Amino acid sequence: MLHIGHARTFAIAARRAHENAGVLVVRNEDLDPQRCRAHFVDAMFEDLRWLGLQWAEGPDCGGPYAPYSQSERRSHYLAAWRKLRDEGWIYPCTCSRKDLASAASAPNEVDDEPIYPGQCRVRTDAMDFVTPAGVNWRFRVPNGEAIAFVDIRLGPQSFLAGRDFGDFVVWRRDDVPAYQLAVTVDDALMEITEVVRGADLLKSTARQILLFQALRRSPPAYYHCGLVSDESGQRMAKRNDSASLRHLRESGWAPDEVLRHAETLAR
Numbered sequence: 001m002l003h004i005g006h007a008r009t010f011a012i013a014a015r016r017a018h019e020n021a022g023v024l025v026v027r028n029e030d031l032d033p034q035r036c037r038a039h040f041v042d043a044m045f046e047d048l049r050w051l052g053l054q055w056a057e058g059p060d061c062g063g064p065y066a067p068y069s070q071s072e073r074r075s076h077y078l079a080a081w082r083k084l085r086d087e088g089w090i091y092p093c094t095c096s097r098k099d100l101a102s103a104a105s106a107p108n109e110v111d112d113e114p115i116y117p118g119q120c121r122v123r124t125d126a127m128d129f130v131t132p133a134g135v136n137w138r139f140r141v142p143n144g145e146a147i148a149f150v151d152i153r154l155g156p157q158s159f160l161a162g163r164d165f166g167d168f169v170v171w172r173r174d175d176v177p178a179y180q181l182a183v184t185v186d187d188a189l190m191e192i193t194e195v196v197r198g199a200d201l202l203k204s205t206a207r208q209i210l211l212f213q214a215l216r217r218s219p220p221a222y223y224h225c226g227l228v229s230d231e232s233g234q235r236m237a238k239r240n241d242s243a244s245l246r247h248l249r250e251s252g253w254a255p256d257e258v259l260r261h262a263e264t265l266a267r
């Protein structure tokens with residue numbers, strides 16, 4: 001269920017689209033079969049509509065870059081996988097979770113991918129794979145290179161490949177395209193000009209810039225919002241039902257009250 005942090009991010013995206021005479025796009029990122037359920041998608045659209053913000057393109061209303069649900073865009077991700085494989089940007093990795101856990105590289109951020117120690121980097125069998133299924137595919141990051149970009153809200157950002165993040169997964173062994181690859185392909189093909197999202201994804205932006213370069217596309221501009229924490233200062237958990245739009249709405253809150261409240265909790 002969407003929570004007030006999501007509402008605030010979406011409201012900021014809507015405001016920026018409006019102020020810049022842009023087009024607000026909603027994309028349903030529903031690739032993870034473990035987490036995506038149709039009733040959550042329905043609830044998401046209902047909650048966003050309740051907020052009173054209008055979007056011009058999305059899964060519910062279509063648009064020139066349809067489809068807008070990632071589960072319907074697999075052919076685009078496969079084409080990108082093939083290109084990255086053909087050009088040597090990615091390699092197959094069969095390390096087990098246990099191998100990675102014993103590799104003394106703790107995740108450096110909550111929810112972030114641990115830095116991959118690189119055992120499979122030397123593999124030369126990428127072209128033996130006709131499909132990506134069955135192994136993890138990792139992007140070979142340029143170790144020691146600084147990936148810099150200017151965030152619209154936060155200013156200049158820089159992350160060091162190999163230190164701040166390692167060879168990240170672009171395709172999962174359960175045959176699901178990873179978040180980093182899917183959003184990069186979509187942002188490019190949908191000609192997205194500005195991405196508005198939470199500041200917890202700053203480091204992912206550096207990863208995605210590497211993918212844009214490998215795919216020879218220009219990255220969009222980025223606006224990373226401050227994160228919304230709950231009253232006790234904890235980052236808003238996805239399962240924090242009391243902060244869900246659904247709960248607040250059923251408790252009689254109005255949309256503008258929800259957005260004002262989110263503002264007071266934002267960092």
Ligand SMILES: [Zn+2]
Pocket residue numbers: 092093094095119120
């Ligand atoms: Zn490996």
